[in-house]
């Protein structure tokens with residue numbers, strides 16, 4: 557296969573590139589050579605010195621590619637609040653720009669490492685049962701996973717908009733994290749989730765969960781279903 561590897565000069569990208577070539581694949585390498593990862597250094601031989609955020613400008617490199625392995629990221633969360641635009645730009649916008657360029661030239665296979673900077677650390681704290689890490693479960697034709705909360709549900713008028721790019725719900729739905737080095741969010745996470753799930757021919761869906769006592773919902777549930785063998 558011909559595989560375009562982003563972040564190819566990084567820790568993971570270097571190892572992935574070597575393993576792919578050892579398996580007989582052709583690797584097209586792309587890396588921005590960020591100083592925070594590399595100091596001042598020239599790109600390794602054969603590396604295209606390019607930015608995934610600008611993938612539309614180099615989508616020609618994607619022609620004839622069978623799959624993309626996306627390892628380009630700024631890693632290490634919570635250094636300074638001022639770093640947020642860089643994290644969101646390189647990690648969220650970069651992946652979105654790459655997906656759009658892939659779509660443009662008809663490449664539909666992606667392996668995404670992503671980062672907990674994007675997807676969070678995965679822990680969910682249930683008021684009743686403590687810390688939870690919900691496992692995925694097998695369904696007839698694929699894999700399904702869900703995450704629920706106890707935050708009173710989403711107003712019906714907002715249901716169609718929660719996956720929209722840059723849309724944010726009412727401030728009341730944003731936990732008070734003023735004691736932490738994080739902001740209130742930028743409305744990117746769910747739009748990226750939807751883009752990535754659909755790129756793998758899956759579906760993502762949100763629904764309110766009824767309160768056992770009836771009346772207003774007790775919370776909402778996000779459900780992701782991926783077909784077997786799509787990734």
Ligand SMILES: NC(=O)c1ccc[n+]([C@@H]2O[C@H](COP(=O)([O-])OP(=O)(O)OC[C@H]3O[C@@H](n4cnc5c(N)ncnc54)[C@H](O)[C@@H]3O)[C@@H](O)[C@H]2O)c1
Nearest residue numbers: 563566567568587588589590593607608628629669670671
């Ligand atoms: N290293 C780990 O143990 C580990 C664990 C879990 C997940 N991951 C994830 O794997 C991915 C790769 O991590 P890593 O450890 O290799 O990081 P790294 O910092 O060593 O490599 C990332 C590479 O991406 C490049 N890059 C950054 N922004 C770019 C952009 N806009 N365009 C093109 N290239 C860009 C950097 O120059 C760098 O070479 C990240 O998403 C990371 O969160 C890594």
